[in-house]
Amino acid sequence: MVLESALHAVLRVQVLLKVVGLVGLGLLLRELLSYIRLRIALLSVSKLPGPPAQSYWTGNLKQLIARDAEEFQQHVALDYGPVTKLNGFFGEPILYVSDPKALHSILIKDEHVFQEGKEFLAIMKCLFGNCLSGASGPDHGKQRKMLNPVFSVKHMRHMLPLFWELGHKFSEAIGTRVREGPQELDMLSWCGRVALELIGQGGLGYSFDPLVTDKADSYADALKSLVPELDSLMLFRKFISISEPLPTWIRRSFVSLFPPGTRVHTLANIINNLDKNSKGIYADKKRALEQGDAEIMKQIAQGKDIMSILLRANASADPEDRLSDEDVIAQMSLFIVGGLDTTASALSRALMLLAENPERQQRLRQELLRSDACGNMPYDELNRLPYLDAAVRETLRLYPPGTIIFRVAGQDAVLPLSEPVHTTDGKTMDAIPVTKGSQYLVGFTGCNMSKGLWGEDALEWKPERWLAPLPATIIESRIPGVYSNLMTFSGGKRACIGFKFSEMEIKVVLAVLLSKFTFEPSDKPIVWNVASVWYPTVGRKSNTPELPLKVGLYQPSMN
Numbered sequence: 001m002v003l004e005s006a007l008h009a010v011l012r013v014q015v016l017l018k019v020v021g022l023v024g025l026g027l028l029l030r031e032l033l034s035y036i037r038l039r040i041a042l043l044s045v046s047k048l049p050g051p052p053a054q055s056y057w058t059g060n061l062k063q064l065i066a067r068d069a070e071e072f073q074q075h076v077a078l079d080y081g082p083v084t085k086l087n088g089f090f091g092e093p094i095l096y097v098s099d100p101k102a103l104h105s106i107l108i109k110d111e112h113v114f115q116e117g118k119e120f121l122a123i124m125k126c127l128f129g130n131c132l133s134g135a136s137g138p139d140h141g142k143q144r145k146m147l148n149p150v151f152s153v154k155h156m157r158h159m160l161p162l163f164w165e166l167g168h169k170f171s172e173a174i175g176t177r178v179r180e181g182p183q184e185l186d187m188l189s190w191c192g193r194v195a196l197e198l199i200g201q202g203g204l205g206y207s208f209d210p211l212v213t214d215k216a217d218s219y220a221d222a223l224k225s226l227v228p229e230l231d232s233l234m235l236f237r238k239f240i241s242i243s244e245p246l247p248t249w250i251r252r253s254f255v256s257l258f259p260p261g262t263r264v265h266t267l268a269n270i271i272n273n274l275d276k277n278s279k280g281i282y283a284d285k286k287r288a289l290e291q292g293d294a295e296i297m298k299q300i301a302q303g304k305d306i307m308s309i310l311l312r313a314n315a316s317a318d319p320e321d322r323l324s325d326e327d328v329i330a331q332m333s334l335f336i337v338g339g340l341d342t343t344a345s346a347l348s349r350a351l352m353l354l355a356e357n358p359e360r361q362q363r364l365r366q367e368l369l370r371s372d373a374c375g376n377m378p379y380d381e382l383n384r385l386p387y388l389d390a391a392v393r394e395t396l397r398l399y400p401p402g403t404i405i406f407r408v409a410g411q412d413a414v415l416p417l418s419e420p421v422h423t424t425d426g427k428t429m430d431a432i433p434v435t436k437g438s439q440y441l442v443g444f445t446g447c448n449m450s451k452g453l454w455g456e457d458a459l460e461w462k463p464e465r466w467l468a469p470l471p472a473t474i475i476e477s478r479i480p481g482v483y484s485n486l487m488t489f490s491g492g493k494r495a496c497i498g499f500k501f502s503e504m505e506i507k508v509v510l511a512v513l514l515s516k517f518t519f520e521p522s523d524k525p526i527v528w529n530v531a532s533v534w535y536p537t538v539g540r541k542s543n544t545p546e547l548p549l550k551v552g553l554y555q556p557s558m559n
């Protein structure tokens, strides 16, 4: 009896394995067939102009994301017209799109067709939980519905006094460094510190860094090391996305297969650390809000931070719109990771440009001093300072902190163009056929820097261009960005939710810094490196992100 049932069991297992094997083979075949179909269909775009592949295996991908890819990215964006064909793995065409009408279709009109890649969504989900960047379709829509109003101008107005307060602390901290005379300071690191504190207090009502003294914070350390660790774990990222359908405990046990001390464990520790810290902060906040504890409320930014606003909005929302605790916790680390390096990069870029342009620096300073911007100027007045606004827009136009955004077609479609494109075999195309599975790059650079749109001086940093009415070509082309005819914050349903928050941070920090200090280039050669968020180093060989600038106290007699 026992033997018989054991035999049965073995048989069952064998049948099961066969079935699994067949299903696996079937799935593999299906993948293969759809890939072949994709490659055949993509022949229709193979004659679009673009650079030759550098290698058969990786096409142009390495050139596109290498540290020194700035020139190549500009070449791709500006030298071939509004649609450029790049080569991906095994020569698979990837289209770099900067035609405004096509971008409008990708980001807004046919947003349901052009989706974030599966790998990106899976990684975001794995890192943070069910957050905005890990969600798609109706789930993403529901989260945005609750979160959009939280980032509205109305709330920014209330938050600005807190930003001024932190800005002054920041300028005090810089002040103690340069009291004895001009000093070379690493402004990237300082911009990172102030950006972390602004997003910490403004976003979560949590203080990471008192700025005037040095303090270690394990949450801050985990947040800062996340992106570099992730960037260096290409294969593991694939694993995260492939293993998504498996239950969490199986995926966890995979991690324990790696020898202790390897990077995979470092990453797992970072993820656990983020999770633990955001849960802790969240629990404190919820308790404080429920009990209306005045002392804690004061510590957590008087409840004017994004999280507190969100919790109150949730309590009064329609039942079907409400977000669960987990969904809210999932956004916390995302906001910081999404808002930290981007803002620090934009801020330090602006400082470097002002250091290189002393006359423009002085013009901006005059505007700030004359209007007493740092005397707690209210939101609408701050936003109306013309030269500050122009300098910020111009920096974000010419130097978007991130330039690579992929979309993958979820179905067949047609991509309309505002003007026909010419193929290398002498034909013209009025629209681009889109095949399920094909990939697109959202052309930030092409749109932001196009001479056709912005004029012959498109590649120069010239804040003054924003003081006069913009060229009609810009207005008429209807670029689908959420901010100022620019693609820097993207557009449509997945556009940056924090762009007003970030704009306010940049304006406040520039205002407090320029009112008190002067900035000059150091004699070290600064280069900017391409990455998911661009960063400066001294020379291309250095691995230390930094931006040394000479900082001195401003003396009014200087003019």
Ligand code: HEM
Pocket: 132, 133, 144, 199, 203, 334, 335, 336, 338, 339, 340, 342, 343, 346, 400, 401, 402, 405, 488, 489, 490, 493, 494, 495, 496, 497, 498, 499, 501, 502
């Ligand atoms: C100069 C600073 C910033 C830049 C250039 C920037 C840029 C962007 C871009 C281009 C996207 C679209 C990404 C995509 O489609 O794959 C995005 C999304 C996002 N950003 Fe920002 N961002 C900045 C600051 C911030 C700040 C301060 C926050 C938070 C307070 C933030 C939170 C987010 C979030 C949550 C998303 C995902 C939105 C969604 O998928 O619905 N960003 N950002």
Ligand SMILES: *[C@@H]1O[C@H](CO)[C@@H](O)[C@H](O)[C@H]1NC(C)=O
Pocket: 311, 314, 315, 322, 323, 324, 325, 328
């Ligand atoms: C939102 O409200 C629902 C219903 O009152 C509640 O169950 C949930 O925990 C709330 N979520 C947050 C994040 O407060």
Ligand SMILES: CC(=O)N[C@H]1CO[C@H](CO)[C@@H](O)[C@@H]1O
Pocket: 077, 078, 080, 081, 082, 083, 098, 099, 446, 447, 449, 450, 451, 452, 453
């Ligand atoms: C992508 C894009 O709009 N490229 C344009 C950049 O500017 C040149 C010169 O004006 C145009 O020929 C390109 O079409």
